[in-house]
Amino acid sequence: MTDHPRLPSPQGLAGNTTLDPAATGNTTVPQLVVLIGPAGAGKSTYAAARYQPHQVYSLDQLRAVVADDDCDQDATTDARAILAAILEARLSRRLVTVVDATNAGVADRAWLLALAGRHQVPATAVVFTTPLRVCLARQANRPGPAPGRRWGRAVQAAAVVEQHVRTQAALATLTAEGFTHVTEIDTHADVL
Ligand SMILES: Nc1ncnc2c1ncn2[C@@H]1O[C@H](COP(=O)(O)OP(=O)(O)OP(=O)(O)O)[C@@H](O)[C@H]1O
Numbered sequence: 001m002t003d004h005p006r007l008p009s010p011q012g013l014a015g016n017t018t019l020d021p022a023a024t025g026n027t028t029v030p031q032l033v034v035l036i037g038p039a040g041a042g043k044s045t046y047a048a049a050r051y052q053p054h055q056v057y058s059l060d061q062l063r064a065v066v067a068d069d070d071c072d073q074d075a076t077t078d079a080r081a082i083l084a085a086i087l088e089a090r091l092s093r094r095l096v097t098v099v100d101a102t103n104a105g106v107a108d109r110a111w112l113l114a115l116a117g118r119h120q121v122p123a124t125a126v127v128f129t130t131p132l133r134v135c136l137a138r139q140a141n142r143p144g145p146a147p148g149r150r151w152g153r154a155v156q157a158a159a160v161v162e163q164h165v166r167t168q169a170a171l172a173t174l175t176a177e178g179f180t181h182v183t184e185i186d187t188h189a190d191v192l
């Protein structure tokens with residue numbers, strides 16, 4: 001893991017990559033934690049190991065809420081609307097909140113930064129730099145579409161490649177975008 005404490009870091013957020021629950025990240029200092037990384041990079045695993053379930057919101061989970069299918073990309077707009085409502089409610093209370101999504105594009109992050117700014121809560125970024133080959137290999141362990149469904153958990157290789165490229169590019173812009181702290185995580189050598 002590489003840490004970039006460009007501004008004073010939120011106390012305790014900079015942790016290690018162990019999945020020991022005793023070494024969880026800071027779950028008390030108010031902040032919006034934005035995970036950034038391609039499919040299979042380890043975002044959800046990281047969040048589940050460090051935060052309480054009610055602190056973590058993923059588009060996958062909210063697609064399931066609105067469409068009974070966490071993979072249904074057509075449900076993304078509705079899922080994002082619910083995410084926005086949840087973030088408004090939680091950040092108005094200054095609660096630590098983690099957004100677990102690919103968040104690879106500037107526009108994906110801009111509305112999150114704006115929302116955090118409106119509530120005067122710092123936004124911090126956790127960037128998953130897990131190698132592309134590892135992200136791709138992890139797709140092989142995931143199911144394809146269920147019968148009658150268009151999408152499965154396995155993400156197409158071309159999409160993973162694009163997400164990986166955009167994640168690498170993000171590293172150069174996150175501080176300028178407004179993130180107060182950037183942490184890099186590479187999960188390829190971890191053992192669950
Ligand atoms: N720290 C880790 N060490 C070893 N293997 C890991 C680690 N994190 C994740 N993995 C493996 O990678 C798989 C994908 O991880 P995870 O579901 O957390 O990725 P993700 O970034 O949330 O992907 P998606 O964007 O598709 O939801 C896990 O099922 C697990 O097998």
Ligand SMILES: [Mg+2]
Nearest residue numbers: 043044045100
């Ligand atoms: Mg995930």
